[in-house]
Amino acid sequence: MITFLSGGTGTPKLIRGMRHHLADHEIAVVVNTAEDLWISGNFLSPDIDTLIYLFSGTLDTDSWWGLKGDTFSTHQELERMGGDEFITIGDRDRAIHIMRGELLRKGMTLTATTAHLCTSLGVGARILPMADTPVETIIRTGGREIHFQEYWVSHRGALPIEEVIRKWDDPPFATPDVLSAIRSAEAVIIGPSNPITSILPILECRGVREALRKVPVVAVSPFIGDAPVSGPAASLMRARGYQPNSAATRELYHEFLDHFIQDSRDPVEVTGAIRMDTLMSSPGVDASLASAILSLIRGV
Numbered sequence: 001m002i003t004f005l006s007g008g009t010g011t012p013k014l015i016r017g018m019r020h021h022l023a024d025h026e027i028a029v030v031v032n033t034a035e036d037l038w039i040s041g042n043f044l045s046p047d048i049d050t051l052i053y054l055f056s057g058t059l060d061t062d063s064w065w066g067l068k069g070d071t072f073s074t075h076q077e078l079e080r081m082g083g084d085e086f087i088t089i090g091d092r093d094r095a096i097h098i099m100r101g102e103l104l105r106k107g108m109t110l111t112a113t114t115a116h117l118c119t120s121l122g123v124g125a126r127i128l129p130m131a132d133t134p135v136e137t138i139i140r141t142g143g144r145e146i147h148f149q150e151y152w153v154s155h156r157g158a159l160p161i162e163e164v165i166r167k168w169d170d171p172p173f174a175t176p177d178v179l180s181a182i183r184s185a186e187a188v189i190i191g192p193s194n195p196i197t198s199i200l201p202i203l204e205c206r207g208v209r210e211a212l213r214k215v216p217v218v219a220v221s222p223f224i225g226d227a228p229v230s231g232p233a234a235s236l237m238r239a240r241g242y243q244p245n246s247a248a249t250r251e252l253y254h255e256f257l258d259h260f261i262q263d264s265r266d267p268v269e270v271t272g273a274i275r276m277d278t279l280m281s282s283p284g285v286d287a288s289l290a291s292a293i294l295s296l297i298r299g300v
């Protein structure tokens with residue numbers, strides 16, 4: 001089994017490529033939940049949703065969130081009634097949030113809720129929330145604190161970041177399923193996800209770093225030069241005091257890393273890094289990259 005650590009865009013692209021080489025039941029994905037939030041009474045877990053839709057063949061792979069061909073009637077009605085709908089949620093997408101919210105209110109864990117949703121939607125891979133207790137990524141800007149989703153979705157990331165804060169009532173523990181998926185993996189792949197908002201929240205869960213030290217770990221950089229391929233990773237890296245590049249990303253993972261992959265076009269030199277085409281915007285690059293990573297892991 002290959003286990004991924006994932007956010008909701010860069011790593012899912014690589015997983016799409018890996019599905020050309022592995023059966024879904026050979027894949028486990030430990031997923032960031034620090035962007036989750038209750039909205040209009042329902043529970044949105046954006047990165048988990050992207051993975052569920054990817055594996056059930058319904059993901060909108062233009063935006064890498066939501067379902068292809070979804071409609072937005074409920075969103076429009078809620079807005080008409082003055083609802084606080086700062087995220088545009090599709091009608092069928094909302095159904096999963098309603099179901100998840102109901103199951104959580106009944107006392108199910110997020111892990112059990114996700115397993116239930118995966119079974120009902122025919123997902124063969126193991127999709128594992130990093131923790132069962134809530135964690136939030138909060139942005140401090142202009143002296144006030146806002147949820148990362150508000151920073152990114154409502155403000156399009158156009159606010160100066162004073163601090164990136166991780167909040168929780170109880171320090172998060174990796175779930176037993178997460179630790180077992182890491183410990184029993186042939187290798188763990190940290191895909192090209194945002195280090196600050198997608199990967200560090202997973203690494204901050206108790207038990208994850210220790211487990212990673214005992215298995216082969218490969219990471220793929222989300223940066224080319226001093227910019228990410230997409231999204232707000234550069235501002236977030238700077239806000240935490242890191243350069244927004246592959247060298248700093250490598251440094252964040254160095255304690256458990258066996259191989260670091262950066263794009264062949266990346267002008268930043270990272271000692272020991274392996275160069276590959278990681279830009280998964282053209283057809284086939286995701287599958288070729290996945291194949292090259294599998295060969296690296298298997299030493300062929």
Ligand code: GDP
Nearest residue numbers: 007008009010192193194198222228229230280
């Ligand atoms: P989020 O949850 O939507 O923020 O998604 P992730 O954290 O999983 O992914 C965001 C990161 O993916 C960004 O930092 C991008 O630079 C990176 N990314 C997106 N597409 C690609 C790609 O094709 N190649 C590489 N190397 N990185 C990518």
